[in-house]
Amino acid sequence: MRRGFLNSTPAKKRPNNPSTAFTAHVGEQASSAALEKPVIVPKGYEIKINYVQGPEDPSNPATHIWTTLPRVHDEPNTECLFLRGSEQIITGTPGFPRGLPPASSPPAFRRGHSPGKGLGLFSTRPIKQGDIILWERPLLIAPAGVPTKKLPPDCSEAQRAQHNLNEYERYIAIAVNRMTEDRRVAFMGLHNCHQKDGSGPFTGIIRTNGVGLSGLQPWVEDAKMSNYSATLEHISRLNHSCSSNTQPRFDRATFAYKLYAVRDIAEGEELTFHYLDVLVNKTKRAEILRPYAVVCTCTACTENPTASDKRRSAIASFMPSVPVWAVNRELSDDWLIKKSLQILEFIEKEKVEHVAMYSMVTCAVLDAYICLGDRQNASKWAAKVMIRHRWAEEYKRVEELLDPNSPAYMQHPLWRLRVDENPTNDMGAMYKLMAEACGPGGITTMDNGVGLFTYTRGQEIPPETMRKMMAMVKKNEQQEIREGET
Numbered sequence: 001m002r003r004g005f006l007n008s009t010p011a012k013k014r015p016n017n018p019s020t021a022f023t024a025h026v027g028e029q030a031s032s033a034a035l036e037k038p039v040i041v042p043k044g045y046e047i048k049i050n051y052v053q054g055p056e057d058p059s060n061p062a063t064h065i066w067t068t069l070p071r072v073h074d075e076p077n078t079e080c081l082f083l084r085g086s087e088q089i090i091t092g093t094p095g096f097p098r099g100l101p102p103a104s105s106p107p108a109f110r111r112g113h114s115p116g117k118g119l120g121l122f123s124t125r126p127i128k129q130g131d132i133i134l135w136e137r138p139l140l141i142a143p144a145g146v147p148t149k150k151l152p153p154d155c156s157e158a159q160r161a162q163h164n165l166n167e168y169e170r171y172i173a174i175a176v177n178r179m180t181e182d183r184r185v186a187f188m189g190l191h192n193c194h195q196k197d198g199s200g201p202f203t204g205i206i207r208t209n210g211v212g213l214s215g216l217q218p219w220v221e222d223a224k225m226s227n228y229s230a231t232l233e234h235i236s237r238l239n240h241s242c243s244s245n246t247q248p249r250f251d252r253a254t255f256a257y258k259l260y261a262v263r264d265i266a267e268g269e270e271l272t273f274h275y276l277d278v279l280v281n282k283t284k285r286a287e288i289l290r291p292y293a294v295v296c297t298c299t300a301c302t303e304n305p306t307a308s309d310k311r312r313s314a315i316a317s318f319m320p321s322v323p324v325w326a327v328n329r330e331l332s333d334d335w336l337i338k339k340s341l342q343i344l345e346f347i348e349k350e351k352v353e354h355v356a357m358y359s360m361v362t363c364a365v366l367d368a369y370i371c372l373g374d375r376q377n378a379s380k381w382a383a384k385v386m387i388r389h390r391w392a393e394e395y396k397r398v399e400e401l402l403d404p405n406s407p408a409y410m411q412h413p414l415w416r417l418r419v420d421e422n423p424t425n426d427m428g429a430m431y432k433l434m435a436e437a438c439g440p441g442g443i444t445t446m447d448n449g450v451g452l453f454t455y456t457r458g459q460e461i462p463p464e465t466m467r468k469m470m471a472m473v474k475k476n477e478q479q480e481i482r483e484g485e486t
């Protein structure tokens with residue numbers, strides 16, 4: 001999640017004649033002037049999808065659509081400006097459109113004044129790590145940019161930037177005009193810190209409040225890239241902290257964000273969000289926060305930032321490689337667990353439990369105990385993974401490992417990988433073979449936990465090992481094909 005996805009270069013000078021010269025078609029009522037005036041499109045959830053053709057390529061149909069989702073009666077809906085394919089991703093989501101769960105009463109949060117930061121959100125009661133503070137459907141979802149007309153080559157950078165902002169504003173105006181009255185009032189009431197940089201009022205609000213949303217563009221390979229931003233009535237009120245205590249997660253089936261508490265939160269505590277990657281150093285964070293007019297006063301930025309930077313850098317570079325440790329006999333049995341616990345300590349000291357590394361490292365400890373065949377400790381860590389994976393990118397299902405006597409342990413691909421000479425499952429056998437193929441010293445586990453199987457060129461792999469490895473690779477491929485077919 002991140003904010004500020006739009007080009008943040010301020011447009012220094014407004015061009016004398018902002019271009020309006022592209023042809024846009026809005027549904028059946030297509031007209032070349034469609035985007036010059038606010039287009040009035042009927043409100044509500046029974047709207048047909050309206051298309052606009054890309055100005056640069058008239059043969060390319062429907063580059064953008066304005067739509068209202070999820071069209072659940074009596075519930076707030078979201079105005080969306082979508083690129084082709086995004087709506088299909090949503091409507092193809094199992095369970096979509098699911099209604100929102102009943103809101104907790106009284107709510108676990110309230111809006112209030114936060115000294116030096118404007119408005120903010122505060123907890124109204126103690127909240128436990130992993131609890132959902134609120135569910136919220138966005139007011140608006142919009143892409144990072146819109147197609148713009150090619151400008152003459154003698155246009156300056158500032159003119160181009162201004163032109164892009166103008167075009168963006170006109171596309172967004174259509175979506176805002178489609179909002180219900182109460183939703184539009186909520187949107188227009190949001191803070192705008194981009195009032196003097198050439199952004200139009202709608203664009204300024206999105207640039208100030210947009211929360212990055214990824215995974216809605218079918219042609220973008222990196223599913224984690226935020227190509228959209230969501231603007232919300234409540235979640236957008238969260239102020240920034242480099243040690244934030246919440247993490248929003250978008251749920252496609254309900255078409256809503258869930259806001260999670262990433263650690264225990266006391267009654268009355270301010271709820272905060274991180275506007276950037278908080279594992280970069282303090283100087284870099286200050287630089288990224290400048291366009292938001294934020295000078296962060298959190299503990300990490302003010303109290304001994306050098307020590308804090310060091311811990312954050314250690315967290316960022318850690319990469320627990322369970323299989324490598326499991327087959328590397330030069331490392332002690334507790335090596336990975338010790339390293340992981342140190343990183344978890346750093347994460348909790350820095351109060352950055354929202355980072356993906358938190359659940360990843362918790363999971364590494366669970367996996368390490370599975371490799372050691374220690375069900376009692378594994379089950380305790382499975383309970384931690386259950387909670388910490390809630391707001392992580394991937395939700396790892398570990399319910400079946402909560403009971404130390406569960407048969408799931410015996411079936412786990414890592415089961416006793418560290419202790420058995422002859423692993424009983426395919427993955428275990430594969431790792432052992434890889435270790436054998438690499439030869440002595442061919443498995444390295446660096447200090448930051450990164451594990452490597454390194455094969456030295458010219459080294460001879462015993463033919464039998466090679467044959468077994470190839471057979472396993474083939475078996476794996478066939479398994480993947482079968483899974484793909486079902």
Ligand SMILES: C[S@@+](CC[C@H](N)C(=O)[O-])C[C@H]1O[C@@H](n2cnc3c(N)ncnc32)[C@H](O)[C@@H]1O
Binds near residue numbers: 119190209296297
């Ligand atoms: C998304 S809004 C957050 C809600 C906002 N405070 C309001 O009144 O609606 C972002 C703006 O809040 C303010 N802000 C957020 N975090 C802050 C912080 N840590 N310190 C100072 N100002 C902050 C800045 O003005 C920033 O542009």
